[in-house]
Amino acid sequence: MRNLLTIALPKxxxxxxxxxxxxxxxxxxxxxxEDSRKMxxxxxxxxxxxxxxxxxDIPTFVEYGAxxxxxxxxxxxxxxxxxxxxxxxxxxxxxxxxVALPEVTAHGRDISQFNHRRVATKFPNxxxxxxxxxxxxVEVIKLHGNIELAPAVGLADMxxxxxxxxxxxxxxxxxxxxxxxxxxxxxxxxxxxxxLKHSRIQPLIEEVRRxxxxxxxxx
Amino acid sequence: MAKDRSLLPIPAGMRDFLPGEAQxxxxxxxxxxxxxxxxxxxxxxxxxxxxxxVLTIDTGEExxxxxxxxxxxxxxxxxxRPEMTTPIARLMASRLYKDTLPQRLFYGANVxxxxxxxxxxxxxxxxxxxxxxxxxxxLADAEVIALAVEALRQSGLEEFxxxxxxxxxxxxxxxxxxxxxxxxxKIRDLVAKKDFVSLEEFLQNHHLNxxxxxxxxxxxxFHGGKEALEEASILAVNExxxxxxxxxxxxxxxxxxxxxxxxxxxxxxxxxxxxxYTGIVFEGYTVGLGFPICGGGRYDRLLSQVGYDCPAxxxxxxLDRVLLAxxxxxxxxxxxxxxxxxxxxxxxxxxxxxxxxxARGFRVEVDVLGRQEEALKAYGRERGIADIxxxxxxxxxxxxxxxxxx
Numbered sequence: 001m002r003n004l005l006t007i008a009l010p011k012x013x014x015x016x017x018x019x020x021x022x023x024x025x026x027x028x029x030x031x032x033x034e035d036s037r038k039m040x041x042x043x044x045x046x047x048x049x050x051x052x053x054x055x056x057d058i059p060t061f062v063e064y065g066a067x068x069x070x071x072x073x074x075x076x077x078x079x080x081x082x083x084x085x086x087x088x089x090x091x092x093x094x095x096x097x098x099v100a101l102p103e104v105t106a107h108g109r110d111i112s113q114f115n116h117r118r119v120a121t122k123f124p125n126x127x128x129x130x131x132x133x134x135x136x137x138v139e140v141i142k143l144h145g146n147i148e149l150a151p152a153v154g155l156a157d158m159x160x161x162x163x164x165x166x167x168x169x170x171x172x173x174x175x176x177x178x179x180x181x182x183x184x185x186x187x188x189x190x191x192x193x194x195x196l197k198h199s200r201i202q203p204l205i206e207e208v209r210r211x212x213x214x215x216x217x218x219x
Numbered sequence: 220m221a222k223d224r225s226l227l228p229i230p231a232g233m234r235d236f237l238p239g240e241a242q243x244x245x246x247x248x249x250x251x252x253x254x255x256x257x258x259x260x261x262x263x264x265x266x267x268x269x270x271x272x273v274l275t276i277d278t279g280e281e282x283x284x285x286x287x288x289x290x291x292x293x294x295x296x297x298x299x300r301p302e303m304t305t306p307i308a309r310l311m312a313s314r315l316y317k318d319t320l321p322q323r324l325f326y327g328a329n330v331x332x333x334x335x336x337x338x339x340x341x342x343x344x345x346x347x348x349x350x351x352x353x354x355x356x357x358l359a360d361a362e363v364i365a366l367a368v369e370a371l372r373q374s375g376l377e378e379f380x381x382x383x384x385x386x387x388x389x390x391x392x393x394x395x396x397x398x399x400x401x402x403x404x405k406i407r408d409l410v411a412k413k414d415f416v417s418l419e420e421f422l423q424n425h426h427l428n429x430x431x432x433x434x435x436x437x438x439x440x441f442h443g444g445k446e447a448l449e450e451a452s453i454l455a456v457n458e459x460x461x462x463x464x465x466x467x468x469x470x471x472x473x474x475x476x477x478x479x480x481x482x483x484x485x486x487x488x489x490x491x492x493x494x495x496y497t498g499i500v501f502e503g504y505t506v507g508l509g510f511p512i513c514g515g516g517r518y519d520r521l522l523s524q525v526g527y528d529c530p531a532x533x534x535x536x537x538l539d540r541v542l543l544a545x546x547x548x549x550x551x552x553x554x555x556x557x558x559x560x561x562x563x564x565x566x567x568x569x570x571x572x573x574x575x576x577x578a579r580g581f582r583v584e585v586d587v588l589g590r591q592e593e594a595l596k597a598y599g600r601e602r603g604i605a606d607i608x609x610x611x612x613x614x615x616x617x618x619x620x621x622x623x624x625x
Contacts, residue, residue, distance in 0.1 A: 063338045065509020074416075083338065083510070085413040085439075089420075186416055192504040192511065195382050195486055198442045 003047045005200050008067035010055035014185050017092040018071040025207040047200075059084055059188070068193035069201065074183035075162050079123045085194050088187040088209050091216065095162040097126060097180035098169075102151050106175045112136065117157035120150030127160040130180050148172040232334070232342025234539075239553045243542060244345070248327050251347050251370050251536075255325040258366055260349050263324050265306040271296040274305050276524045287331045287342075299331035304518065304533060307350050312527035320353025320529065327538075339510035339540055348515070348535035352522070355530035357466055360499045360517060361473030367513055367534045368479040371503060374541050379505040379512065381482055382442075384489030385467050386496050386516070388451075389438065391460025395431045406435070407493050415439070431456060439488025445471065447485050454487070463498070470499060495521065499532065505544045512540045555582070556603055562586030562595040563610035572608070 009018050009032075016033075023029045028046040031038075041050040051067050058072040059082040070084075073093050077086065099111060099119075112134070120141045121127045131138045141156055148168055150156040160180065163169055169176060187208060194201055229235065236244055252262065271288055275298075287299040300306055303326050315322060327347045334340040349366060351359050364381060371379050389410070393403055402425065409418040415436060422432040434454055441451040448467060455461040467485065474483055491500050491514060500516035515534025522529045558581045561569045573583045584604070586595055592609045599607035 063509060065507070083413075086416045089416045190509045191413060192509050194439075195442070195484070195489075195502075196380060196504055196506060198486075202440060202442070 004044075004049055005047060005069070005197060005204075006049040006051060006067045008051045008053060008058045008061045008070035008072075010058055010070075010072055011052055012055060014055065014071065014073060014093045015052075017090070018185065021071070021090055021092075021208060021211070024211045025204055027204070056080075062188055062190050065190045065192055068190055068197055069204075070188045071185055072188060073185050075123070075126075077186060077188065078181075078183070079125050081125065083191065085189040085191050086186050087189055087194075087205050088212065090185040090187060090208070091212055093185040094182065095164045095184075096176075096182045097123070097130075097160065097162055098176035099130070099158055099160055099178040099180065100148075100163075100169055100174040100176045101158045103173045103175050105157070106177050109177075111178050114138075114158065118155070119158050119160055120147050120156035121160040122147060123160060123162075126180065130160065148174055230342070232336035232340075234341065234343070237553075238555065240542075242555065243545075244538065247374055247538065247541065248347065250373050252325070252327065254370055254373060255349055255366070258323070258362075260323040260325040263307065263310060263326055264328070265300070265303070265310060265326075267299060267329070268297050269300055269306060269309075271298045273309060274298055274300060276305065276521075282332075285332045285334060287333055300328075301332050302330050303328050303346060303348060303535065304350060304521065307352075308522050308525050308527075308531075311352055311522060311529075312525040316527055321359070322352045323349065324352070325349040339508070339537075339543075341539060345538040346535040347538050348533060350531055350533035352531040353529050354532070355517075355519065357469035358473055359530075360466075360470045360532050361477065363515060363532050363534055364470070364474060364483065364499075364501060365477040365479050367501075367503060367515065367536065368477075368482045370536060371505075371513070371541070372482075375545055376505055376512075376541065379482065379503055380484055381501050381503045381513075382484050382486035382489045383467065383470070383499060383501045384485070384487050385463040385498060386490060386493070386500050387463030387466070387498055388454050388460045388487055389435075389490055391457050391463060392431055392434050392438075392454065394459060395456050396429070396435075398425065410435075410490055411493065438490075439486070441485065441487040443484055444480070451485070451487060466498060491516070501534070503536070507547055508540065508544045510540065512537055512544060557582045557584040558604070559583045559606045559608065560586065560595065560599045560602075560604045561608050561610070562590050563592070563608075563612075564589075565610040565612045568610045572610070 007022070009015060019029050019032045028043055028048060030043065031041055032050060039052050051061060053061060055072060056076055058070040059077060059080045061067040062070040062084055063082040071090065075095060075097065077084065115136055116138065118139045118141055119127050120143050122143060122145070124140045124142045127140050141150070143150060147159045147161045150159060151174065152172060159174070162183065163176065166176065187205065189201060275282065282301050286301055289297055291297050307324055307326065311322065325348065330344050330346055331342060332344065333342060336342060349363060351363055364383065368381060393406070396403070405421065406418065409421060419436055422435070434456065441447050448471065451464060455464055474480055489500055489502055491502065495518055496516040497519040498517035501514065502511040503513035505512055513534055513536040517532040519530040522531055559576055561573055561583060563569060569585060573585050576583045590598060595609055596607055
């Protein structure tokens with residue numbers, strides 16, 4: 001068991017880049033890029049196992065040690081506040097957490113003027129922390145998707161969401177009035193695995209870090 | 220009528236131990252108690268409930284918001300103990316302060332933390348541990364680490380490792396950084412959260428491209444056996460860090476003499492409880508469990524905070540976590556069968572027989588339902604009891620073959 005390294009990869013947007021980063025670091029990623037519905041890939045010869053799961057489940061897999069390493073967005077990490085080791089900023093999957101309002105209400109106003117409002121979000125912890133730190137009281141409404149719908153139908157006055165290009169906001173006549181923070185993909189490790197499998201994990205981490213830096217210099 | 224079972228819940232994060240499970244726990248507790256005793260540690264017990272202001276003298280922020288607390292009828296704030304080291308420090312300072320040092324004490328106790336019950340965190344936790352009070356020598360640290368190794372070994376765990384760090388190496392490097400106390404506390408938070416990405420950003424944003432800042436980031440990479448400790452000599456940026464490393468060397472030499480080096484590794488990234496620990500810190504891990512099974516270290520300040528200035532070191536093992544790790548390789552235990560079932564109407568004979576068999580170490584069940592012979596045998600067979608003996612008041616002639624000696 002100590003010879004097998006298990007890595008959790010996020011389905012969806014980050015998947016392609018995540019596989020690339022592992023391949024560049026010299027790991028065997030055979031079969032990972034093929035269109036398949038398999039959720040577990042085991043390569044015994046290389047001592048590797050990949051778990052492919054929902055991005056929001058990655059911190060859980062890693063925290064319990066079901067996966068030794070994981071690749072996941074900082075947005076997910078912050079929202080869940082799990083006990084993980086955050087090791088490398090992979091610099092892809094860039095997005096921003098913003099507070100956004102309908103254009104008509106936002107016009108020329110500061111966020112502090114919107115006290116006791118309803119806020120729709122997929123990230124209730126991020127939203128609550130943000131408003132608490134500003135001494136604002138709001139009612140946070142947890143939704144599971146299409147947050148931009150909430151202000152349009154009168155469910156909420158504003159939203160806290162992640163945006164990458166801002167297109168969705170514009171299409172729904174919303175405007176970002178505050179940046180909360182920006183996020184990128186991270187490589188995370190289980191704290192026990194990091195120590196028990198240190199001789200495998202540490203060189204991998206260093207290789208990944210070097211590659212990320214090289215790319216930054218080149219671009 | 221049977222009650223709806225959903226109406227009989229227990230609080231989140233608490234658990235029952237069923238027959239078999241409780242037995243496994245008892246066996247482990249006894250084994251450890253015997254082991255600690257053979258190393259000359261004495262058992263102590265303290266109350267489950269104590270005053271908030273006494274128990275939180277030292278724990279600082281780590282326990283804030285994680286305590287079970289309530290008022291007594293006079294309005295005092297009470298807590299369920301969240302760990303055992305502070306109660307034992309209180310005991311030392313208030314009851315055992317006249318005793319000759321060093322004192323070696325051990326405990327097996329339940330402690331309570333209001334954590335979200337997941338990933339190995341429960342709200343009622345069973346801890347087994349020792350405190351060695353009144354000795355600051357590396358030999359004292361080596362003794363408790365060697366004892367922790369022995370306890371884990373005797374538990375039946377096959378693959379485990381104790382990672383040893385030294386908080387003074389970290390503190391020494393921190394002393395060299397030209398930062399405000401607030402910034403340093405921010406760094407400690409990030410290290411405690413193991414968020415090395417934010418730590419790197421923070422150091423860069425404060426223009427700390429210094430060698431020392433780099434060392435801070437590289438701390439967790441100093442990992443392994445003796446050779447890792449040699450490499451770590453570059454961390455000796457000042458006297459504090461140098462002494463920390465020297466102390467690690469000494470503890471390691473002693474651990475080699477104990478013959479436990481195969482179970483220990485250095486890891487300068489093991490940094491726990493900054494408010495609490497003052498030297499060696501360590502954690503135990505086992506394969507297949509994503510969270511530590513034990514932890515400990517040196518806490519030379521705590522006792523002075525309760526008015527009894529004296530160095531100390533110790534550890535606590537999470538009994539539930541060890542049981543969890545063991546359960547991965549073991550069949551779940553269920554009820555234990557009695558060896559012998561006795562029944563009948565000759566109570567004088569039954570009780571005398573039961574007493575004789577019990578004295579010889581057999582597990583004996585005596586029927587209390589007044590079963591007739593056939594019913595007794597049927598019941599015994601159903602439970603899988605090998606020996607069933609029926610005592611009739613006036614034995615029938617053919618009854619001898621039923622009486623089988625156990």
